[in-house]
Structures are given as C-alpha cells and as structure tokens.
Amino acid sequence: MDVFQVIRDRRSIRKYQDTPVEDAKIEQVLDAARLAPSWKNMQCWRFLVLREQADRTKLLAAIPDDNPGKKAIAAAPVVIIVCADPAESDVENGIEYYIADTAIAFEHLCLTAHALGLGTCWMGWYNEEQIKSAFNIPDGIRIVGLTPLGYPNQEPKPRPRKELADIAFYDIWPDNC
Ligand SMILES: Cc1cc2nc3c(=O)[nH]c(=O)nc-3n(C[C@H](O)[C@H](O)[C@H](O)COP(=O)(O)O)c2cc1C
Structure with a gap:
C-alpha cells in the first residue's frame, strides 16, 4: 500500500474482532510512532500498552x-x-509542542496499524486523572489520547472533509476567509 492510499483509507474503527493482535504487529506500530519527528528531536512521547482484559x-x-468509542475500548484486544x-x-x-510531537507519533501509529490490517480510533474524551491513578x-506525564487496536469488525464509510479550496490558500490569505 502506498502512503497516500493508507492515509485515504484509514477510518476510526469502533468495532473489533476477538482475534488477538500479534506481538510483532504491536511492536511495529509502536516503532512507527518512535520514528516520528519531534521538537529538537526530544521524543517526549510514551506508550502504555494494555493487553489484559x-x-x-x-x-x-x-x-x-x-x-462513541467506549465499546471499542471494552472489545478491542x-x-x-x-x-x-x-x-x-x-x-x-x-x-505547547508536546501535543504536536505526540500527535504526529500517534498518527504514525494509526496509519501503520491500518497498513497492517489493524484498526484504531483516536480517543480524547476521558478523565485523565482517573486513568493516571x-x-x-506519574504526575508530570500527560495523556494525549488513547486508542483501541485490533482487527476491524466494520468497514465505515469515509466521513466528510472540507474542500481543499476552503482550507488551503496560495500566496496571501484571502479577505473572505
Ligand atoms: C483529537 C481527537 C480526539 C478524538 N476523540 C474521540 C473520542 O473520544 N471518541 C471517539 O469515538 N472518537 C474520537 N475521535 C475520532 C473522530 O471522531 C474521527 O477521527 C472523525 O470523526 C473523522 O472520522 P475518521 O477518523 O473515520 O476519518 C477523535 C479524533 C481526534 C483526532
């Protein structure tokens, strides 16, 4: 799969099969995250992998x-x-560039998962303090997001996106935008 195809076909997956995810694939998605660019290459990200039900x-x-992703958290391996x-x-x-650094790594992880036939769903709506405890x-660490990871049990249609003309401008910012 070329990179644009992976970007185009990735979806947020909220239904998962029971099939376990191979350790090598877990390691590969984490490795893709590890290779992301970051502020001064400081690599502020950390990943906590939960495999136990x-x-x-x-x-x-x-x-x-x-x-809407809560059931996926319960079901994904x-x-x-x-x-x-x-x-x-x-x-x-x-x-605060830690958010940008980690978001890039997170998306590397999601795109690589898709290329390996796995689903993910970035989730940002949770109680951070409850998860941390x-x-x-540790106190100083922030949770930027979480995702289920597993073999998809659905094929969602693409969600709408804005037109390029509404979000990308050439040479000067237009008056009407
Ligand atoms: C920062 C961020 C936070 C998100 N939080 C949630 C969430 O808490 N629960 C959920 O079900 N989906 C969540 N999503 C997934 C979005 O709803 C989804 O990416 C968007 O609807 C576009 O659909 P697609 O990913 O299939 O293209 C989040 C996505 C991002 C980028």
Missing part, C-alpha cells in the same frame, strides 16, 4: 458512557494509552 474495567470507568512528558518538549509562541502514570 482485566485492565479494561479500570479504563472504562474513566470514559464517559456517551463517548489491545488498547494503547498515548502519553507525553512535556519536560521533553517546549513551548513556543504559546504553543489507575495505571500508575
């Missing part, structure tokens, strides 16, 4: 029932909690 109870308690140490990044122009995540 027992861990899910603690995690589910921290996710609102209205979150693996969940990855994507974290960052902000002390290993910087703030410039008011932008349940999994012994």
Whole structure:
C-alpha cells in the first residue's frame, strides 16, 4: 500500500474482532510512532500498552458512557494509552509542542496499524486523572489520547472533509476567509 492510499483509507474503527493482535504487529506500530519527528528531536512521547482484559474495567470507568468509542475500548484486544512528558518538549509562541510531537507519533501509529490490517480510533474524551491513578502514570506525564487496536469488525464509510479550496490558500490569505 502506498502512503497516500493508507492515509485515504484509514477510518476510526469502533468495532473489533476477538482475534488477538500479534506481538510483532504491536511492536511495529509502536516503532512507527518512535520514528516520528519531534521538537529538537526530544521524543517526549510514551506508550502504555494494555493487553489484559482485566485492565479494561479500570479504563472504562474513566470514559464517559456517551463517548462513541467506549465499546471499542471494552472489545478491542489491545488498547494503547498515548502519553507525553512535556519536560521533553517546549513551548513556543504559546504553543505547547508536546501535543504536536505526540500527535504526529500517534498518527504514525494509526496509519501503520491500518497498513497492517489493524484498526484504531483516536480517543480524547476521558478523565485523565482517573486513568493516571489507575495505571500508575506519574504526575508530570500527560495523556494525549488513547486508542483501541485490533482487527476491524466494520468497514465505515469515509466521513466528510472540507474542500481543499476552503482550507488551503496560495500566496496571501484571502479577505473572505
Ligand atoms: C483529537 C481527537 C480526539 C478524538 N476523540 C474521540 C473520542 O473520544 N471518541 C471517539 O469515538 N472518537 C474520537 N475521535 C475520532 C473522530 O471522531 C474521527 O477521527 C472523525 O470523526 C473523522 O472520522 P475518521 O477518523 O473515520 O476519518 C477523535 C479524533 C481526534 C483526532
């Protein structure tokens, strides 16, 4: 699969098969995250991989029932909690770059998972403090997101995207945008 095809065909997957994910594939998606670019190459990201079903109870308690991805967290064979140490990044122009660093790594992980036939769903709606205390995540570490990981049990249609003309401009910012 070429990279654009992977980008185009990736979807947020919220239904999973029971089939376990091979350790080599887990390692490959983590390795793709590891290779991401980052502020001064400081690599502030950290990944906590949950493979035991027992861990899910603690995690589910921290996710609102209205979150459309909650059932996927319960069902997927693996969940990855994507974290960052902000002390290993910087703030410039008011932008906390640990979020950008970790988001890039997270998307590397999601795209690689798709290329390997696996599904993911970036999730940002949870109680961070509850997850941190349940999994012994230190005070200074932030949770940037989490994702189920497993073989998809659905083929969602593409969600709409804005037209290129509405989001990309040439030479000067147009007056009407
Ligand atoms: C930062 C971020 C947070 C998200 N949080 C959630 C979430 O908590 N629960 C969920 O079901 N989906 C979540 N999503 C998935 C989005 O709803 C999804 O990416 C969007 O609808 C586009 O669909 P697609 O990923 O299939 O293209 C999140 C996505 C991003 C990038």
